[in-house]
Amino acid sequence: MLYLELFIQGLVQGSIYALIALGLTLVYGLLRILHVAHAALFTLGGYIGVIVTNATGSFTLAMVVAMLVVGLAGMLMYKLAYEPLLSQPPYVSLIASIALFIASEEIFRIAFGPYGLSYQTAPLQGHIELFSGFYLKYAEILVMGLSTILMIALAWLSMQTRTGVAWRATVTDPDMARAFGVKIQNVRYLNFFIGSSFAAAAGVLVALLNNLVEPTMGSVASYKALAIIVLGGLGSIRGTLIASLLLGVLESFGTIYIGHLLDRDAIAFAFLILVLMIRPQGLMGGKL
Amino acid sequence: MLEVSKLSCGYGDIVAARDISFRLSSGEVLSIIGANGAGKSSTLMCLSGLVEQYNGSIQVNGVELAKLKPEQRIQKGISIVPEGRRIFPDLSVLENLIVGGQIVDKSTLHLGCEQAFNYFPRLRDRQRQLAGSLSGGEQQMLAIGRALMSQPKVLLVDEMSLGLMPKVVDECYEVLNDLKQKNVAIVLVEQNTERALNAADQVLLIEASQVTWQGSAEALKQTPELFNSLLGLHKGN
Structure with a gap:
């Protein structure tokens, strides 16, 4: 029973990781930029989720608004911060991204206060008994359910639509994609919109699980997501999904069995180092 | 012209x-x-x-x-069959053709695929296969088929x-x-x-x-x- 509980908890955490890391992978795959400021969008999503829920009483509306607004914010971030730097070496974009992330934490602190916000009445806090003695919170079910739905929607978009095919072609060879009429600027906007709205969904869900959103909540998300995309193989969507779930489950078991030696984050990075020693290209990356 | x-x-x-x-x-x-x-x-x-x-x-x-x-x-x-073919290796044959027909409507897209398959019947058999796994000759056929998808004048x-x-x-x-x-x-x-x-x-x-x-x-x-x-x-x- 304990194993099953730990496994489910791991999947819940892994689903959150997947939603955050996927946006990072999408941006890296298309532009070869390490989009550290992605974590700021995650935090922004959390704030919008709490504020809209408290104002309207509708968690569903809050989720939709957060995904839309943060998706647009991601597009704006690309337009203003990354697009002017595309012709520069990659570390220039990385520095800009880190600066954006640090600045955003301060902006959140100034705008919403240093102590964070909570739901006035936290939604989905009940639980159901799946079988004898095994309980699952509604919020945890929502995390897994929504993550699965969003992943399926992304898979459908990228595999079954002309837009998705054009998107994947652009990732492989942007010049050739352009030569056949793909508007790569639109592809980049779409990429940032989807990645950012997924991060927003993760932010809203984390705020729901912890009943708290605070200015620095993106810090752990930023370095954990970077670890995940390296672990999965830079730019590999499948690798990111596998690494996210694997890391979630590993952390879940690790905190119980080796928690007295390593804390949760240390377990994640120890695992990352171990995998990279055996497979430097990550779990699903191509040969280096 | x-x-x-x-x-x-x-x-x-x-x-x-x-x-x-x-x-x-x-x-x-x-x-x-x-x-x-x-x-x-x-x-x-x-x-x-x-x-x-x-x-x-x-x-x-x-x-x-x-x-x-x-x-x-x-x-x-204007459409191009580039040097070295430059097909999209991680996309299937059919998806490569779909990229080639990015600017045409759905019905023209179907006609274009049919045209490519009629010119190169081998592509029809391999339409679900990843383009990167094709032989050099098949990749060249795909590169030509892809270029024709937009119904070029040149x-x-x-x-x-x-x-x-x-x-x-x-x-x-x-x-x-x-x-x-x-x-x-x-x-x-x-x-x-x-x-x-x-x-x-x-x-x-x-x-x-x-x-x-x-x-x-x-x-x-x-x-x-x-x-x-x-x-x-x-x-x-």
Whole structure:
């Protein structure tokens, strides 16, 4: 029973990781930029989720608004911060991204206060008994359910639509994609919109699980997501999904069995180092 | 159809081709020949907008393309079969064709796929297969099929026979011949000078980034000294 509980908890955490890391992978795959400021969008999503829920009483509306607004914010971030730097070496974009992330934490602190916000009445806090003695919170079910739905929607978009095919072609060879009429600027906007709205969904869900959103909540998300995309193989969507779930489950078991030696984050990075020693290209990356 | 006037292009400060001019009518084939590094492929890439154009004019049916981006040029009727095929290896054969037909509506897309499969039946059998797993010949067929998806008026073909078995090259040239009958204008860059001259109505010889001879293929054949030296150039390669 304990194993099953730990496994489910791991999947819940892994689903959150997947939603955050996927946006990072999408941006890296298309532009070869390490989009550290992605974590700021995650935090922004959390704030919008709490504020809209408290104002309207509708968690569903809050989720939709957060995904839309943060998706647009991601597009704006690309337009203003990354697009002017595309012709520069990659570390220039990385520095800009880190600066954006640090600045955003301060902006959140100034705008919403240093102590964070909570739901006035936290939604989905009940639980159901799946079988004898095994309980699952509604919020945890929502995390897994929504993550699965969003992943399926992304898979459908990228595999079954002309837009998705054009998107994947652009990732492989942007010049050739352009030569056949793909508007790569639109592809980049779409990429940032989807990645950012997924991060927003993760932010809203984390705020729901912890009943708290605070200015620095993106810090752990930023370095954990970077670890995940390296672990999965830079730019590999499948690798990111596998690494996210694997890391979630590993952390879940690790905190119980080796928690007295390593804390949760240390377990994640120890695992990352171990995998990279055996497979430097990550779990699903191509040969280096 | 295609009118190029005093076209110069290159990469930053490096001039790849200068003062290229020619006129090509519907259903005509222009072969650009020359040694490696002469500027043939760069000229072709410049026509499709992928290499920087310094000056000059490119017109398709009187419409100026010089200021248009690659994604806009294909809408004016120019499509390319690039050197090295440059298919999308992680996409299936069918998906590669779908990218090629990015600018056409759904029904034209289906017709385009059918056309590609009729030209190259092997692609129909492999339509769900990843393009990167195809043989070199099949990849070339896919590159041609993909370029035809947008129903081009002008087809740019770069080094089509490079590294392919003669039988596959024959098959590809048969398709070009059929396109010629269907009034598609073709600009052909080809290392295999003999094949290039056989297919051509017009010939452009480029040496060191400049045109050193141009005229009809017939005129070239009646200039035995040059004709033989060009064939020698091919054998030398």
